[in-house]
Amino acid sequence: MAVQPEGTPCWADAMFSDFEGAKSFYGDVLGWTFGESSSEFGNYTQAYADGRAAAAVVPPMPGQEGMSQWCLYLASPDAAETARRIRDNGGEVLMEPIQVGDFGTMCLARDPSGVVFGVWQAGTHEGFEAPAGQPGAFAWAEVFTREPEKSDAFFPAVFPRYTAQQMEDDGMDFRVFNLGDTPVLGRMKMTEEFPPEVPAYINVYFSVPDVDAAVAKATERGGVLRFGPVDTPFGRIAAISDPQGANFSVIDTTTTEGEMPTLTDV
Numbered sequence: 001m002a003v004q005p006e007g008t009p010c011w012a013d014a015m016f017s018d019f020e021g022a023k024s025f026y027g028d029v030l031g032w033t034f035g036e037s038s039s040e041f042g043n044y045t046q047a048y049a050d051g052r053a054a055a056a057v058v059p060p061m062p063g064q065e066g067m068s069q070w071c072l073y074l075a076s077p078d079a080a081e082t083a084r085r086i087r088d089n090g091g092e093v094l095m096e097p098i099q100v101g102d103f104g105t106m107c108l109a110r111d112p113s114g115v116v117f118g119v120w121q122a123g124t125h126e127g128f129e130a131p132a133g134q135p136g137a138f139a140w141a142e143v144f145t146r147e148p149e150k151s152d153a154f155f156p157a158v159f160p161r162y163t164a165q166q167m168e169d170d171g172m173d174f175r176v177f178n179l180g181d182t183p184v185l186g187r188m189k190m191t192e193e194f195p196p197e198v199p200a201y202i203n204v205y206f207s208v209p210d211v212d213a214a215v216a217k218a219t220e221r222g223g224v225l226r227f228g229p230v231d232t233p234f235g236r237i238a239a240i241s242d243p244q245g246a247n248f249s250v251i252d253t254t255t256t257e258g259e260m261p262t263l264t265d266v
Contacts, residue, residue: 003075003077003122003126004075004122004126004127005075005161005179005180006075006076006077006159006160006161007074007075007076007155007159007161007162007177007179007184007185008074008075008179008184009072009073009074009075009138009141009184009185010073010074010075010120010122010126010127010128011055011056011072011073011118011120011125011127011128012055012056012070012071012072012073012138012141012204013044013055013056013057013058013070013071013073013118014055014056014057014058014068014069014070014071014246015057015058015059015060015068015069016057016058016059016060016068016244016246017059017060017068017244018243018244019043019045019057019058019059021243021244022057022068022242022244023045023047023057024221025218025221025222025223025242025243026047026057026242028217028221029208029214029217029218029221029223029240029250030047030049030054030135030136030206030208030214030250031049031135031136032047032048032049032054032055032136033047033048033051034046034047034048034057035047035048040101041100041101042058042059042061043058043059044056044058045057045058047136048130048136049130049134049135049136049137050130050134050135050136052129052130052131052134052137053127053128053129053130054128054129054130054136054137054138054206055128055138055206067244067245067246068242068244068245068246069116069201069245069246069247070202070203070204070246070247070248071108071116071117071118071202072117072118072141072202072204073106073117073118073119073120073127074117074118074119074120074159074185075120075121075122075127076119076120076121077121078121079097079105079106079107079119079120079121080097082107082119082121082158082159083096083097083107083109083119085157085158086109086119086158088157089112089153089154089157089158090111090112090150090154091109091110091111091112091154091158092109092110093107093108093109094108094109094110094116095107095108097119097121099123100123100125101123102123102124103123103124103125104120104121104122104123104124104125104126105120105121105123106118106119106120106121107119111143111145111150111151111154111155111200112147112150112151112154113145113146113147113148113150113151113154113200114145114147114199114200115143115144115145115151115200115201115202116201116202117202132207133207133253134207135207135208135209136206136207136208137206137207138204138205138206138207139205139206139207139251139253140186140204140205140234140251141185141186141202141203141204141205142185142186142187142188142202142203142205143155143185143186143187143188143200143202144188144190144194144200144201144202144203145187145188145189145190145200146189146190146194146200147200148173148175148187148189151187152164152175152187152266155177155185155187156177159177161179161180162177162178162179162184162185163177163178163179163265164176164177164178164265164266165178165263165264165265165266166263166264166266167261167262167263168261168262168263168264169261172188172189172191173188173189174186174187174188174189175187175266176263188203201247203239203247203248203249204248204249205237205248205249205250205251206248206249206250206251207250207251207252207253208250208251208252209252210252211228211229211236211237211238211250211251211252211255212229214238214250215228215229215238215240215250218240218242221243222242222243223240223241223242223243224240224241225238225239225240226239226240226241226247227239231255231256231257231258232256232257232258233256233257233258233259233260233261234251234253234256235251235252235253235254235255235256236251236252236255236256236257237249237250237251237252238250
């Protein structure tokens with residue numbers, strides 16, 4: 001697998017206080033299996049979709065306990081240079097670039113509107129192995145922010161290969177960042193429907209063969225349905241909070257309804 005173009009979503013992970021509970025939940029809902037925990041790296045544990053790396057889960061380090069949240073990593077050929085651009089464009093580097101064995105180099109950052117994300121400079125670990133569309137695989141991600149103008153300026157400045165298109169829709173403020181002709185990341189303005197205590201975040205989508213079955217399993221296991229299921233031009237989708245508060249969405253891209261929206265270059 002070739003190294004991903006700069007700015008490509010390439011990995012996702014989340015920290016869970018109830019580590020075994022998280023593995024059990026996502027195993028049931030997304031069909032994941034799990035590898036051996038790496039004690040050298042804080043019991044970091046990869047999740048697999050049909051034997052291919054799809055994401056990872058990790059227990060918190062002492063003092064890091066808190067609400068769980070999925071973190072999306074964007075590919076970089078030079079994590080130190082990306083960290084410089086983050087600072088230069090009003091973002092905050094939460095964790096300086098650090099080498100993770102021979103797997104690669106990571107850093108954690110926050111955009112000016114409060115969205116936390118990761119940066120990954122690949123070594124031997126190049127990121128997602130499971131192809132989009134395969135059950136359990138990463139499918140899409142969206143930045144949810146109350147200050148879209150800040151995110152809209154920040155991400156193309158940090159990842160200069162991004163081009164942007166705005167959706168023509170009076171009902172929502174939605175933008176798409178592309179690499180060449182490929183959409184790689186969405187940006188949604190959070191409305192007053194979101195409780196004020198919900199921070200800006202990146203919502204990660206995983207593919208499932210049956211959204212309704214995934215929702216039923218998630219709620220049976222203590223998850224909360226936040227939105228949907230609903231058919232869209234992109235697929236049938238639903239937004240869920242897992243039992244530990246981490247938000248994610250599920251999508252079946254084979255079930256679509258309606259015309260694709262008009263996007264205008266910005």
